[in-house]
Amino acid sequence: MTEPRVLLEIDDLHKSFGGTEVLRGVTLRVRAKEVIILIGPSGSGKSTLLRCINRLEEPTRGRIRVDGVEITERRVDLNHVRRHIGMVFQSFNLYPHLTALGNVTLALRKVLRMSRPEAEARGRLMLEHVGLSEKVDARPSELSGGQQQRVAIARALALEPKLMLFDEPTSALDPELVGGVLRVMRDLREEGMTMIVVTHEMSFARDAGDRVLFMDGGEILDEGPPATMFRDPAHPRTREFLGRILHRAAGGA
Amino acid sequence: MRGLGETFFNGAVIAKYLPALLGGFRVTLALAAAVVTLGLLLGLALAIARAFRIRTLNWLIVAFVDVFRTLPQLVVMIFLYFGLPYAGLTISAFLVAVLGLGLVLAAFAEEAFWAAITSIPRGQWEAARSTGLSFAQALASVVMPQAIRVAIPLLTNRTIAITKGTALASVISVPEILDQAQSAMSLSANASPLVVGGMLYLAIFAPFVAFSRWLERRFGWII
Numbered sequence: 102m103t104e105p106r107v108l109l110e111i112d113d114l115h116k117s118f119g120g121t122e123v124l125r126g127v128t129l130r131v132r133a134k135e136v137i138i139l140i141g142p143s144g145s146g147k148s149t150l151l152r153c154i155n156r157l158e159e160p161t162r163g164r165i166r167v168d169g170v171e172i173t174e175r176r177v178d179l180n181h182v183r184r185h186i187g188m189v190f191q192s193f194n195l196y197p198h199l200t201a202l203g204n205v206t207l208a209l210r211k212v213l214r215m216s217r218p219e220a221e222a223r224g225r226l227m228l229e230h231v232g233l234s235e236k237v238d239a240r241p242s243e244l245s246g247g248q249q250q251r252v253a254i255a256r257a258l259a260l261e262p263k264l265m266l267f268d269e270p271t272s273a274l275d276p277e278l279v280g281g282v283l284r285v286m287r288d289l290r291e292e293g294m295t296m297i298v299v300t301h302e303m304s305f306a307r308d309a310g311d312r313v314l315f316m317d318g319g320e321i322l323d324e325g326p327p328a329t330m331f332r333d334p335a336h337p338r339t340r341e342f343l344g345r346i347l348h349r350a351a352g353g354a
Numbered sequence: 355m356r357g358l359g360e361t362f363f364n365g366a367v368i369a370k371y372l373p374a375l376l377g378g379f380r381v382t383l384a385l386a387a388a389v390v391t392l393g394l395l396l397g398l399a400l401a402i403a404r405a406f407r408i409r410t411l412n413w414l415i416v417a418f419v420d421v422f423r424t425l426p427q428l429v430v431m432i433f434l435y436f437g438l439p440y441a442g443l444t445i446s447a448f449l450v451a452v453l454g455l456g457l458v459l460a461a462f463a464e465e466a467f468w469a470a471i472t473s474i475p476r477g478q479w480e481a482a483r484s485t486g487l488s489f490a491q492a493l494a495s496v497v498m499p500q501a502i503r504v505a506i507p508l509l510t511n512r513t514i515a516i517t518k519g520t521a522l523a524s525v526i527s528v529p530e531i532l533d534q535a536q537s538a539m540s541l542s543a544n545a546s547p548l549v550v551g552g553m554l555y556l557a558i559f560a561p562f563v564a565f566s567r568w569l570e571r572r573f574g575w576i577i
Contacts, residue, residue, distance in 0.1 A: 157480055157484060180487070181486070183486045184485065186484075187485075188481075190477060192477055194477035194478060194480070194481035196482075196496055196500075198499045198500050198503070207487075209480075212486040253481075257484075261484065286540075305438055
């Protein structure tokens, strides 16, 4: 059996904001179709790592290759790189002046230069995919948080990315709306999408993740398959962190 | 009472000078339209240019804005009217009035549009850029449509206030409403032309005010 190809390679990535070093040498390989779960305390650099991968943040040092293309190179066409990397934000960031369909089709028309009917056909398909075919013409303000986040996922998927980045996609949602978003993400996994997910949803991490990475202080301290990571983490800091967060999730103080 | 009626509502005087006053009405209307168009479009263009954050250009824009926000409109107008000929440039009094008021409005409009652009959350930019839109595309399709809505309530009052300043153009003898009313008043020794002039101003600016209220209601939502 051949291993799927390596889709993302990160080597010795550093990022500083002013004098503070937020990433201190991150090295990571992600294979196609892999679902990576990034966990760790706040301020550990998870979001920054994610945002460096599509260069919303400029890395201070290090190398990132996506599907063989070195995106940290100075002369790379960032707009071209970004259409292959979908991103979903904690705060959805839907365009409030456009309908759900308008949100999904904007990049199709402006970046892929599709005609309006062509873009709308794909946009409808994408919204159907996330269970929102009835909300095509709704404005973001008329949608629940969970629906907004699903529109945001459809917006990213419409460009047929090779890699999807999720930055705490359910953290801003009411508990009863989390399930719908996670279901869409599980479907994506089934379809073979490569994903990196920053999340505190430990049940999702356990049953949808191929690998769990624990970050602290700007480094990946620990990693392994979810079963191992949750049952028997190697690093004491991972154990401590998981102990705290699982205890809280179980309804403890 | 009869004296009051004859001084302010004198039918014979009104009939005699009405054609001149209506001519002034047309001039004021044209002046107002030109000032609003120049001021808002130039202000919008400057704010968009400023969004590209080119250091020298931004410095020039800010300097322009601060100068024209500071100077009284009348001073700008008189300066252009009497100053430009020394620079070898002679333009009509009408054009001087359009420029004087239009540049002042542009300065205020730039500030309103710029404030609106900077009020759009960073996440909007990031969402747009993460889907491969260029900076200019994100600005045009995502940020500006929202920024213009935000700017409208900031702009309406200022636009009305500056456009009413078309009356100042009487000082450089543009034959607009006030100019016509004043000469009619001195010729007839009667105040009726000014009363008619006031009504003509109302006829222009009352719909203007109503329109701006409608705009505020229609687009003035908070994101």
